[in-house]
Amino acid sequence: MNQEVLAIRHVHFEDLGSLERVLGERSRPVRYLDVGxxxxxxxxxxxxxxxxxxxxxxxxxxxxxxxxxxxxxxMIERRIAAGLPTLGICLGAQLIARVLGAKVYRAAQSEIGWSPLTLTDAGRASPVRHLDGAQTSMLHWHGDTFDLPNGATRLASTPACENQAFSWSNHVLGLQCHPEIRADRFEPWLIGHAAEIGGSDGCGVLQLRADTARLGPRLEEAARKMFTEWLDQVEGKV
Structure with missing residues (x-):
């Protein structure tokens, strides 16, 4: 196995964000595969x-x-079956849940904006502990959700979304939320998702921009700690 990281990117501004800095510090090259x-x-x-x-x-x-x-x-099926480290964020987590046999469906309400995660006991014993709501808030941006896959462990929830983070076996992590966000690169989100923001539950552009400027830096540090610890764990087992 080489040291390259393959990142499947659906829209250009939803990239690895702060997580890419961790990979850079480890001299891990990133290859983006841009869908389309x-x-x-x-x-x-x-x-x-x-x-x-x-x-x-x-x-x-x-x-x-x-x-x-x-x-x-x-691709995801082959990757998971091979027992190799796999991370899904938002749509990525939904696709992993689908591969693992769980139902993916429209959520009762869209969740766009900042709110803290509530961790399970398993979450507090995992690298996701760094994302605990007592330490940082979290950016959410989704209209769909999924059932917890068979054999998966729920790690975090919010009132609007029961399955915010889950692990499966010792090499798969799904995050419905967006810990990778960088405050200094958030403006393209507001432009690219303008129509979606307009239909959200009253969380407008000005509020999202202000909240991200205020809460984003702390999340960046928490996410770096989470990702570093998770990489140490999963790469020591393959």
């Missing part, structure tokens, strides 16, 4: 040391309208 600009099935998913499936504004089960989902699901 490259053949999804081209990279061998069992070659990179880590695969990260990032967020995006589409439904994880909408294969008819978004045919790129079928080869991507196949």
């Amino acid at each position: 600009f490259a053949r999804i099935e081209a990279p061998d998913p069992v070659v990179p040391s880590l695969m990260v499936v990032l967020g995006g504004p589409i439904n994880a089960c909408d294969d008819e309208r978004y045919p790129t989902l079928v080869p991507l699901v196949s």
Whole structure:
């Protein structure tokens, strides 16, 4: 296995964010595969040391309208079956849940904005402990959710979303929320998701911008600690 990290990116501004800094400190090269600009099935998913499936504004089960989902699901299946470190964020977590046999569906309400996570006992005993609501708030940006996959461990929740973070086996982590956000690169989110913000529950552009400027730096530090600890754990087991 090489040291390359493969990041599946659906929209350009939803990248690895603060997590990429951790990889840079470890001299780990990152290869982005931009959905829509490259053949999804081209990279061998069992070659990179880590695969990260990032967020995006589409439904994880909408294969008819978004045919790129079928080869991507196949990649995730192969990766997980091989027992290799795999991380999903937002849409990525939904796709992992789908691969693991869980139902992905429209949430009762969209969750856009900042609110803290409530961790389970398992979450407090995991690297996700750094994201505990007592230490940092969290950015949320999703309209879909999923059931907890069989064999998975719930790590965190919010009142609006029961399954905010989960682990499966010792090599898979799914995060419905967005710990990777960087406050200094948030403006493209506000532009790219303008229509979605307009339909959210009263959380407008000005509030999102102000909250991110205020809460983002603390989350960046917490996310770096979480990701560093998780990498140490999963890469020591493969």
